[in-house]
Amino acid sequence: MVKIFATTFLMIFLGACTSKSSLEFPVSTKVKFAEKPKNIILLLGDGMGLAQVTAAVYSTYKKTNFEQFPVIGFQKTIASDNLITDSAAGATAMACGIKTYRNGVGVNPDTIPQQSILELAELKGFATGLVSTVTIIHATPAAFIAHQKYRNFYEQIATDFLKTDIDLFIGGGKKYFDRRDSDERNLIKELEQKNYVVANYFNNNLSSKLMDPNRNFVFFTADNHPLSKTQGRDYLPKAAKMSINFLKNRSKNGFFLMMEGSQIDWAGHSNEPIQLIDELSDFNQTIGVVLDFAMKNQNTLVIVTGDHETGGLAINPDSKMKKLDLAFTTNDHTGTMIPVFAIGPKAELFRGIYDNTEIYSKMIEAYGWNATN
Numbered sequence: 503m504v505k506i507f508a509t510t511f512l513m514i515f516l517g518a519c520t521s522k523s524s525l526e527f528p529v530s531t532k533v534k535f536a537e538k539p540k541n542i543i544l545l546l547g548d549g550m551g552l553a554q555v556t557a558a559v560y561s562t563y564k565k566t567n568f569e570q571f572p573v574i575g576f577q578k579t580i581a582s583d584n585l586i587t588d589s590a591a592g593a594t595a596m597a598c599g600i601k602t603y604r605n606g607v608g609v610n611p612d613t614i615p616q617q618s619i620l621e622l623a624e625l626k627g628f629a630t631g632l633v634s635t636v637t638i639i640h641a642t643p644a645a646f647i648a649h650q651k652y653r654n655f656y657e658q659i660a661t662d663f664l665k666t667d668i669d670l671f672i673g674g675g676k677k678y679f680d681r682r683d684s685d686e687r688n689l690i691k692e693l694e695q696k697n698y699v700v701a702n703y704f705n706n707n708l709s710s711k712l713m714d715p716n717r718n719f720v721f722f723t724a725d726n727h728p729l730s731k732t733q734g735r736d737y738l739p740k741a742a743k744m745s746i747n748f749l750k751n752r753s754k755n756g757f758f759l760m761m762e763g764s765q766i767d768w769a770g771h772s773n774e775p776i777q778l779i780d781e782l783s784d785f786n787q788t789i790g791v792v793l794d795f796a797m798k799n800q801n802t803l804v805i806v807t808g809d810h811e812t813g814g815l816a817i818n819p820d821s822k823m824k825k826l827d828l829a830f831t832t833n834d835h836t837g838t839m840i841p842v843f844a845i846g847p848k849a850e851l852f853r854g855i856y857d858n859t860e861i862y863s864k865m866i867e868a869y870g871w872n873a874t875n
């Protein structure tokens with residue numbers, strides 16, 4: 503049963519969703535892409551359905567970066583045990599190519615670990631990275647590197663980060679690495695022993711000066727969860743630029759990078775329209791940074807999608823451009839299909855309507871690899 507929980511008349515500030523990118527529109531007609539991608543950048547807006555994208559587009563008179571993409575598809579997000587998925591099952595589908603149950607991270611319905619595209623990329627000598635605006639051990643980034651029965655096994659998920667030689671990760675959740683309840687391990691010391699540069703918000707500003715091109719890089723943006731964009735968090739676009747510049751020099755083969763606009767989901771759960779637009783604006787700006795690189799590089803496939811919709815967002819009657827009347831039908835996830843935006847070599851694979859597991863198989867096909875499951 504659907505009930506209107508909250509209706510808020512929203513005044514959106516001028517240019518709230520405007521990217522600082524130098525892109526001209528449309529970019530795709532001016533760029534000659536390579537035949538197949540060397541790099542893939544997957545941008546996930548957690549909880550970002552079509553209504554969220556629409557709200558981002560209608561909250562400014564300027565064109566958003568969503569409107570740059572020549573290829574659009576839709577993914578079906580159903581989990582193995584429920585029509586309505588969660589971030590764990592949704593991300594596992596895209597990371598590992600299998601449907602699993604809600605709460606499962608990088609495992610199949612029998613809780614057997616499944617190799618992720620990030621792990622496969624590592625085996626193939628590619629550079630890899632994960633960036634999140636919540637804790638790095640949260641369900642979405644976790645599904646790309648960890649294998650746990652439940653998404654809330656945070657300390658076990660943190661341990662899994664040491665089992666793969668991931669080149670870079672940036673996000674919150676430092677305490678799960680160095681102040682653990684389940685054991686005495688200090689995973690930050692262990693990362694340093696594994697040749698990682700580990701820096702954090704407490705001592706440093708996020709900056710490429712902290713990076714050593716010959717060592718892996720970790721930056722913790724918070725002890726637990728980073729702030730919302732509305733509260734002042736601003737690192738995602740910067741992290742995107744730094745991560746790309748770092749990863750492109752880490753392997754001659756190429757790289758795989760997943761970056762998450764994580765708190766779009768939280769704004770949906772809490773039915774907060776201003777926060778929602780702020781998070782979408784941050785994500786849009788990050789897409790601009792990625793497109794700036796990808797259009798010059800021409801060897802990079804960029805995919806922007808979400809894992810599920812959150813909040814049952816509606817754009818109500820009486821809405822006007824930049825003055826949207828946003829309403830929510832739930833504080834949970836919904837089952838609406840999720841748009842997929844693609845640009846770059848092999849982007850055409852992402853046209854049509856398909857299961858979320860095909861995000862994985864299409865990325866594997868784009869790289870020219872053989873799927874392992």
Ligand SMILES: [Zn+2]
Pocket residue numbers: 549589767768771812835
């Ligand atoms: Zn959620």
